[in-house]
Amino acid sequence: MWKGFAMAEEYWNASLETLPWAEVENWQAGRIAAMLSGLPARSSLYGRLLGHQELSLTGFADLARLPFTMKDDVRWAQDQADDLRPFGANQGAPLADIVQAVSSSGTTGKPMYYALTGADLEVWTDAIANAFFTAGVRKTDVIAHLVGLPMVAGGMPYADGFRRIGATLCWLGGFPTERILREMRRLRASALLATTSFGLHLTETWDAIGRETGVASSLRTVCLGGEPGLNEASIRERITDGLGITRLSEVMGLGDVVSCLWGECAAGNGMHFNAQKYVAIELIDPETGAILPWREGATGEIVYTTFEREATPLVRYRSRDHALVTATSCSCGRTSPRIRCIGRTDDMLIYKAMNVFPTAIRDLILQRFAGKVSPMLRIWKDRADQVRFDEAIPVDVEATAEVAPSAYPALAEEIGQFIRSQLQVRIAVNLLAPGSVPRGVYKTPLVVVRG
Amino acid sequence: MWKGFAMAEEYWNASLETLPWAEVENWQAGRIAAMLSGLPARSSLYGRLLGHQELSLTGFADLARLPFTMKDDVRWAQDQADDLRPFGANQGAPLADIVQAVSSSGTTGKPMYYALTGADLEVWTDAIANAFFTAGVRKTDVIAHLVGLPMVAGGMPYADGFRRIGATLCWLGGFPTERILREMRRLRASALLATTSFGLHLTETWDAIGRETGVASSLRTVCLGGEPGLNEASIRERITDGLGITRLSEVMGLGDVVSCLWGECAAGNGMHFNAQKYVAIELIDPETGAILPWREGATGEIVYTTFEREATPLVRYRSRDHALVTATSCSCGRTSPRIRCIGRTDDMLIYKAMNVFPTAIRDLILQRFAGKVSPMLRIWKDRADQVRFDEAIPVDVEATAEVAPSAYPALAEEIGQFIRSQLQVRIAVNLLAPGSVPRGVYKTPLVVVRG
Numbered sequence: 001m002w003k004g005f006a007m008a009e010e011y012w013n014a015s016l017e018t019l020p021w022a023e024v025e026n027w028q029a030g031r032i033a034a035m036l037s038g039l040p041a042r043s044s045l046y047g048r049l050l051g052h053q054e055l056s057l058t059g060f061a062d063l064a065r066l067p068f069t070m071k072d073d074v075r076w077a078q079d080q081a082d083d084l085r086p087f088g089a090n091q092g093a094p095l096a097d098i099v100q101a102v103s104s105s106g107t108t109g110k111p112m113y114y115a116l117t118g119a120d121l122e123v124w125t126d127a128i129a130n131a132f133f134t135a136g137v138r139k140t141d142v143i144a145h146l147v148g149l150p151m152v153a154g155g156m157p158y159a160d161g162f163r164r165i166g167a168t169l170c171w172l173g174g175f176p177t178e179r180i181l182r183e184m185r186r187l188r189a190s191a192l193l194a195t196t197s198f199g200l201h202l203t204e205t206w207d208a209i210g211r212e213t214g215v216a217s218s219l220r221t222v223c224l225g226g227e228p229g230l231n232e233a234s235i236r237e238r239i240t241d242g243l244g245i246t247r248l249s250e251v252m253g254l255g256d257v258v259s260c261l262w263g264e265c266a267a268g269n270g271m272h273f274n275a276q277k278y279v280a281i282e283l284i285d286p287e288t289g290a291i292l293p294w295r296e297g298a299t300g301e302i303v304y305t306t307f308e309r310e311a312t313p314l315v316r317y318r319s320r321d322h323a324l325v326t327a328t329s330c331s332c333g334r335t336s337p338r339i340r341c342i343g344r345t346d347d348m349l350i351y352k353a354m355n356v357f358p359t360a361i362r363d364l365i366l367q368r369f370a371g372k373v374s375p376m377l378r379i380w381k382d383r384a385d386q387v388r389f390d391e392a393i394p395v396d397v398e399a400t401a402e403v404a405p406s407a408y409p410a411l412a413e414e415i416g417q418f419i420r421s422q423l424q425v426r427i428a429v430n431l432l433a434p435g436s437v438p439r440g441v442y443k444t445p446l447v448v449v450r451g
Numbered sequence: 452m453w454k455g456f457a458m459a460e461e462y463w464n465a466s467l468e469t470l471p472w473a474e475v476e477n478w479q480a481g482r483i484a485a486m487l488s489g490l491p492a493r494s495s496l497y498g499r500l501l502g503h504q505e506l507s508l509t510g511f512a513d514l515a516r517l518p519f520t521m522k523d524d525v526r527w528a529q530d531q532a533d534d535l536r537p538f539g540a541n542q543g544a545p546l547a548d549i550v551q552a553v554s555s556s557g558t559t560g561k562p563m564y565y566a567l568t569g570a571d572l573e574v575w576t577d578a579i580a581n582a583f584f585t586a587g588v589r590k591t592d593v594i595a596h597l598v599g600l601p602m603v604a605g606g607m608p609y610a611d612g613f614r615r616i617g618a619t620l621c622w623l624g625g626f627p628t629e630r631i632l633r634e635m636r637r638l639r640a641s642a643l644l645a646t647t648s649f650g651l652h653l654t655e656t657w658d659a660i661g662r663e664t665g666v667a668s669s670l671r672t673v674c675l676g677g678e679p680g681l682n683e684a685s686i687r688e689r690i691t692d693g694l695g696i697t698r699l700s701e702v703m704g705l706g707d708v709v710s711c712l713w714g715e716c717a718a719g720n721g722m723h724f725n726a727q728k729y730v731a732i733e734l735i736d737p738e739t740g741a742i743l744p745w746r747e748g749a750t751g752e753i754v755y756t757t758f759e760r761e762a763t764p765l766v767r768y769r770s771r772d773h774a775l776v777t778a779t780s781c782s783c784g785r786t787s788p789r790i791r792c793i794g795r796t797d798d799m800l801i802y803k804a805m806n807v808f809p810t811a812i813r814d815l816i817l818q819r820f821a822g823k824v825s826p827m828l829r830i831w832k833d834r835a836d837q838v839r840f841d842e843a844i845p846v847d848v849e850a851t852a853e854v855a856p857s858a859y860p861a862l863a864e865e866i867g868q869f870i871r872s873q874l875q876v877r878i879a880v881n882l883l884a885p886g887s888v889p890r891g892v893y894k895t896p897l898v899v900v901r902g
Contacts, residue, residue, distance in 0.1 A: 086639040096591045100620045140547045150601045150622040169551045171601040174625060188537040
């Protein structure tokens with residue numbers, strides 16, 4: 001993949017991005033120690049979690065002595081909201097200092113809120129700018145920001161990051177798709193940010209509608225994220241060809257930590273971590289919680305510690321994001337680990353005592369049936385908390401236009417047999433016509449609940 | 452209306468806000484002169500409009516020697532877009548310096564774009580913060596921003612203003628109304644910003660849905676704008692009572708100048724001008740173009756000159772906003788003129804040689820039939836450029852729930868006769884059930900075109 005981009009590559013924060021990772025961790029340990037000393041006093045969540053804990057930290061490895069923070073701890077904290085602390089028991093700054101609330105998309109239940117003080121906002125904007133700079137966005141770009149919900153993690157925080165880089169922000173999210181396509185031409189958009197599924201969706205009409213404007217496409221750089229899909233070479237190729245671009249980068253973040261933390265450099269093959277100035281990362285075994293070294297080929301769960309977060313801080317936060325470490329060095333000179341997100345550690349399903357990740361089903365189907373099926377597949381649960389399946393797991397798969405409807409039954413059968421041969425798991429394939437699976441405005445879930 | 456708020460009132464920019472208006476204009480004249488000297492060189496629109504003009508300015512009154520900039524000039528300029536200047540012939544800064552595009556809502560045709568450099572963004576954010584501070588928003592507020600389109604003038608620029616004040620920005624625009632109502636309770640929103648029609652719409656369900664959360668309302672301050680309606684005492688009362696608030700302020704701006712320029716102080720009775728540090732205003736006779744003095748009771752068109760705008764500057768820009776000057780002094784200590792916007796000078800209709808403003812029809816109906824009709828009325832045209840009517844002008848009027856459907860014909864007849872008696876204009880009233888007129892996401896137009 002690497003094509004000699006390294007010479008042209010620059011850094012957002014050269015000293016930290018190219019510092020050997022062990023030295024980054026050493027420096028972070030000092031920052032974390034300073035943060036920890038005052039934490040239980042300002043966050044009642046951490047008063048509870050760390051109250052009787054020895055908080056001195058002599059090196060980065062000492063982090064392992066601290067307890068994890070689980071998603072349920074954060075939910076509990078939020079449920080303690082009152083008029084002075086609308087963000088609950090983890091509100092670590094007075095309300096008068098808080099300038100912004102960030103929300104989860106809330107598509108699967110009560111939304112989660114995270115808060116930013118003025119200082120936190122500065123941290124977020126710098127870190128997000130760093131990630132998008134790594135992903136190829138520059139001051140000279142005109143960037144179409146295609147997320148339509150400003151309050152979510154990928155909304156206004158991304159817009160702030162683009163402005164910080166100095167790119168021309170054209171926040172077209174929220175407008176109808178045809179208007180987006182026309183205005184991107186008129187405004188000479190050279191870059192775009194969207195969810196992976198919306199990026200794919202755009203490839204279908206990009207040139208047909210764009211051509212009507214009489215303005216040639218200026219699009220060169222595309223950043224996609226928020227959803228899986230970009231692990232697949234066939235999907236990357238469809239987007240690159242469909243949009244006629246020279247660079248496609250995956251980006252990733254968490255609303256509870258920093259909403260864009262990782263970005264793919266020009267060398268490709270995984271995302272660099274870009275928030276080392278503000279956030280520490282660990283890789284752990286999701287079963288045992290043991291620390292795993294950053295080593296090429298390792299897989300594990302990413303754990304985050306924010307050491308510059310005033311409003312809603314997190315210590316050893318279990319992201320549930322399951323990562324594959326693709327490299328620990330890079331031709332671009334950045335020293336952070338590189339990863340691909342390969343699933344969520346908390347979405348495992350059990351079919352007759354066999355463990356299976358929804359992403360494994362999806363990835364296998366997309367690899368084996370590239371060109372015949374679209375990446376918009378859906379796995380159905382009867383209830384949000386369903387883990388066990390005693391019958392075949394129902395999966396909607398969307399055929400491409402290349403497949404004649406008469407061939408659907410045979411293809412469905414073939415997909416089912418293939419998954420059984422690979423995973424020892426039975427799935428019930430429901431093969432659908434192109435475009436049948438609704439594309440989400442923000443995120444298109446892989447696993448959906450009936451009803 | 453004034454209830455002794457003055458003592459508690461503070462200023463965003465005390466020295467300029469309380470400087471005698473003549474001194475403000477004097478100071479502005481110097482800034483304008485400096486700006487004008489370089490303008491034709493960086494803007495080819497102004498190279499054309501001002502090229503042969505004597506540009507020296509010895510005092511504010513000399514502004515009158517310069518030509519007006521009309522909306523059509525700006526449209527022409529935009530149509531000159533090319534790859535280096537996507538904002539057209541009035542792009543006064545290189546693309547690499549531009550960090551943001553702002554769009555008109557585009558509901559009535561091709562959208563207009565305005566651009567901001569980093570310095571422009573700073574100007575906008577400060578001026579918008581000033582206007583919302585005047586309108587009562589404070590650092591301690593949790594503000595629900597209910598505009599769902601981030602790229603429009605009332606989208607991200609307002610969000611930036613709220614953060615600059617230090618209020619907690621909860622940008623709930625774009626979510627479904629029920630989610631907005633619930634989350635405003637959970638987040639303890641004490642202030643909100645919305646279009647006038649959406650603010651009115653919220654009063655219908657505010658408490659019913661909010662109560663389900665089990666959290667009492669914290670709402671105190673409401674800022675509304677973008678549409679007419681707040682001239683009417685009955686509408687102000689409905690909103691104040693329906694939302695249970697203590698302060699309602701009107702705000703107004705223009706995407707092409709600064710998206711919030713005017714805000715109503717606690718004394719009420721009109722909006723102060725809040726962008727004196729960056730923008731000059733004149734009042735003119737819309738027919739002759741002659742300057743009118745700022746005098747209580749005067750009416751005229753507001754003309755704007757931006758003297759701190761790098762990207763898309765405007766000189767003597769005809770806003771077409773028709774204003775009534777409600778006062779030239781204020782108990783709050785601010786020295787700017789206070790106005791109400793009473794219509795648009797370019798939307799005049801002609802009924803059998805009688806001139807009539809759509810806003811006059813609306814305002815008369817709302818005053819005379821308060822309680823019986825909603826402010827959501829619509830005047831229909833057959834074509835966008837229709838000005839003349841030879842038949843009665845068709846008007847949709849929405850009844851309130853207080854009116855029995857059996858009484859609709861009599862009420863329609865009564866409204867028609869009343870308008871004829873007041874304006875010598877015939878209207879054809881189509882009386883509709885409550886909620887029949889669709890509420891816009893961003894702006895609800897008063898005059899609509901069939902088809």
